[in-house]
Amino acid sequence: MDKAKANMSIDLKGMSCPMPVLKTKKALDSLTAGQVLFVEATDKGSKADIPAMLNRTGNELLESEENGNVFTFLIKKVK
Amino acid sequence: MEEKKKRMAIIASKGTLDMAYPPLILASTAIAMDCEVGIFFTLYGVDIVTKKKYGSLKVAPIANPAMPSPVPFPNILGVLPGMTPMATMMMKGMIKKINWPSIPELLHVCLESGVKMTACTPTLEMTGMSKADLVEGVEVAGAAEFLDFALDANVNLFV
Numbered sequence: 571m572d573k574a575k576a577n578m579s580i581d582l583k584g585m586s587c588p589m590p591v592l593k594t595k596k597a598l599d600s601l602t603a604g605q606v607l608f609v610e611a612t613d614k615g616s617k618a619d620i621p622a623m624l625n626r627t628g629n630e631l632l633e634s635e636e637n638g639n640v641f642t643f644l645i646k647k648v649k
Numbered sequence: 650m651e652e653k654k655k656r657m658a659i660i661a662s663k664g665t666l667d668m669a670y671p672p673l674i675l676a677s678t679a680i681a682m683d684c685e686v687g688i689f690f691t692l693y694g695v696d697i698v699t700k701k702k703y704g705s706l707k708v709a710p711i712a713n714p715a716m717p718s719p720v721p722f723p724n725i726l727g728v729l730p731g732m733t734p735m736a737t738m739m740m741k742g743m744i745k746k747i748n749w750p751s752i753p754e755l756l757h758v759c760l761e762s763g764v765k766m767t768a769c770t771p772t773l774e775m776t777g778m779s780k781a782d783l784v785e786g787v788e789v790a791g792a793a794e795f796l797d798f799a800l801d802a803n804v805n806l807f808v
Contacts, residue, residue, distance in 0.1 A: 586747040588678040592758065595681035626655075626682040 571633050571644055576608035577601060583612045590616040591623045598629060601647045609643040617641050656685045658799035659806045664693030666706040666740055672808045673755040680762040689795040691769035698768055698787045704753050710736040760786040767795065
């Protein structure tokens with residue numbers, strides 16, 4: 571995953587549900603359409619939760635990876 | 650034309666530390682998912698939005714066989730003095746371990762992000778409270794106002 575593509579990175583490691591979703595959404599709200607956000611989280615639920623939030627809010631998951639116990643997401647803000 | 654927002658309506662009827670979390674977690678998450686959310690606090694649930702109480706909600710071990718304990722003990726011992734503070738302390742320890750926000754923190758996240766919060770008027774009358782006793786931003790209304798909101802909701806929950 572190319573972290574360099576991101577306009578903003580957030581580290582949500584150690585946080586539990588619902589915080590990774592809330593913080594990811596808050597970060598997306600601060601970006602403008604077309605910008606890219608890089609997220610790292612360790613909450614096991616975030617693997618399903620972050621894509622679910624993106625699906626509902628009309629944002630795009632470009633890439634996601636699982637390295638050990640860390641989940642990473644590259645997200646494009648659509649609207 | 651913008652699509653109409655999805656809506657979730659929750660009734661929060663319990664005032665224990667454990668039961669204060671689900672409505673607030675779901676509400677804050679639903680807001681992050683671009684939903685409109687209203688929580689109606691009734692009966693003991695009003696404690697979650699009462700200034701003097703929301704920072705010190707408790708959990709009771711008595712009649713709660715699911716309550717974990719460091720040493721197994723019969724549930725009836727939960728009646729002993731000091732057991733509720735002990736259970737509360739244990740639960741706060743578990744909450745801290747997973748880095749959950751406290752109830753006041755989560756409540757303010759909800760209010761700031763636009764969750765509509767309403768406390769039930771008969772409950773306030775019953776307990777001799779007024780709007781001034783509630784956390785700022787919490788409104789007061791009755792059943793019809795909640796139903797007016799809930800009848801158009803996609804998700805309705807009673808907690």
